[in-house]
Amino acid sequence: MEGLLESTIYWFWISNLKGLKKSRIQQLLKHFKTPKNIWKLGKNEIKSVINISEEELNILERSKNYEGLIEALFDLKEKNIFFYSIQDEAYPVMLRNIPNPPPGIYVKGQLPAFEKGYIAIVGSRNCTEYGKNVVRELGRELVKRGIGIISGLAYGIDSEAHKVALEFGGNTVAVLANGLDNCYPPGNINLMKSIEVTGALISEYPPTTKAIPSFFPARNRIISGLSKGVLIVEAGEKSGALITADLALEQGKEVFAVPGSIFSSTSTGTNKLIQQGAKLVTKVEDILEEIKLNMDIYNKYNNKEDKPYKNESISGLALEENIVYDCISFEATSMEYLSVKTKYNIDKLQAILTLLEIKGLIKQLPGKKFIRI
Numbered sequence: 001m002e003g004l005l006e007s008t009i010y011w012f013w014i015s016n017l018k019g020l021k022k023s024r025i026q027q028l029l030k031h032f033k034t035p036k037n038i039w040k041l042g043k044n045e046i047k048s049v050i051n052i053s054e055e056e057l058n059i060l061e062r063s064k065n066y067e068g069l070i071e072a073l074f075d076l077k078e079k080n081i082f083f084y085s086i087q088d089e090a091y092p093v094m095l096r097n098i099p100n101p102p103p104g105i106y107v108k109g110q111l112p113a114f115e116k117g118y119i120a121i122v123g124s125r126n127c128t129e130y131g132k133n134v135v136r137e138l139g140r141e142l143v144k145r146g147i148g149i150i151s152g153l154a155y156g157i158d159s160e161a162h163k164v165a166l167e168f169g170g171n172t173v174a175v176l177a178n179g180l181d182n183c184y185p186p187g188n189i190n191l192m193k194s195i196e197v198t199g200a201l202i203s204e205y206p207p208t209t210k211a212i213p214s215f216f217p218a219r220n221r222i223i224s225g226l227s228k229g230v231l232i233v234e235a236g237e238k239s240g241a242l243i244t245a246d247l248a249l250e251q252g253k254e255v256f257a258v259p260g261s262i263f264s265s266t267s268t269g270t271n272k273l274i275q276q277g278a279k280l281v282t283k284v285e286d287i288l289e290e291i292k293l294n295m296d297i298y299n300k301y302n303n304k305e306d307k308p309y310k311n312e313s314i315s316g317l318a319l320e321e322n323i324v325y326d327c328i329s330f331e332a333t334s335m336e337y338l339s340v341k342t343k344y345n346i347d348k349l350q351a352i353l354t355l356l357e358i359k360g361l362i363k364q365l366p367g368k369k370f371i372r373i
Helices: 004-016 022-032 035-040 043-047 054-062 066-078 129-144 157-167 186-198 215-225 240-250 265-275 284-291 295-302 319-326 335-342 346-358
Strands: 082-085 104-109 118-123 148-151 172-175 200-203 229-233 254-257 362-365 369-372
Touching: 004 022, 004 035, 004 066, 004 082, 004 104, 022 035, 043 054, 066 082, 104 186, 118 129, 118 157, 118 215, 118 240, 129 148, 129 157, 129 229, 129 284, 148 157, 157 172, 157 186, 172 186, 172 215, 186 200, 215 240, 229 240, 229 265, 229 284, 240 254, 240 265, 254 265, 254 284, 319 335, 319 346, 335 346, 335 369, 346 362
Parallel strands: 118 148, 118 229, 148 172, 172 200, 229 254
Antiparallel strands: 082 104, 104 200, 362 369
């Protein structure tokens, strides 16, 4: 079996490819399954399967520098940046289950167990004092209940969300649209450093990557993907926060919105979201009752070593049933992920899952995903 370091190098390669669109990389992975398979194929073999230009094929060939990739991985470590591929145990399960997950992520700080419960808080860069007060009130109450806060390090609502988590001793994660070796926006450099010390910085972009407009919508799918739900606090009619709300809905996440004055342009977007069915929020309980995360669940989580589920045998279950059950958490888990984790084929896995469902231990969700009950 391929070693962990070797597997990481191939994923690191595909995540660092410059000159190829992400859609092309996703297409290559869809057809050839792993970056190692792509690496080992010749130009003609790839062209026989997908419609790809000669220029793109040349980019693939020129980028194959195994020793250089190893050196680059060690350079990352020197910068306290860690790379986790989608096949790495540390890669967040919640992120692995979204549409078009990043093949790898770069992390500074301590990658948390997102299944313990994180809420994304996003909104206008040009927020009002009302918006800031809302974030402080709701953020403080979420932190008191052990819920972490995710945002995008932007000015305005994002910054306030990170600050309130830090101030009250909570967990916060910033997802960036650029490499982790620089800060965007530059004025948030001290905030970025504080988050790294007690929380985590995450990006799908390698170091030296500069933020460009098209990276922000892509970044937003990670913010919503790692959260239990997305809270929008102030958003104009064309705010980027509304993109995050749309992505959250596509991922099956809850969308919450704080109402604002009909005379305020920064509340046009949030008020419209509420009209369209987003949960209106005036107090923290409005969030908690919707995502069904109570203190009993949090206490159970916090007594475990960074795991969202029990990792122990249940009496009355066969060994194979326990193995499968241990791979299922309180977050939706896909059949494909379970097959990879357990190394059981789909037919055998389906039989075991059916037994666990009959015994009232798990529930099947749409899209052949499973969750503990």
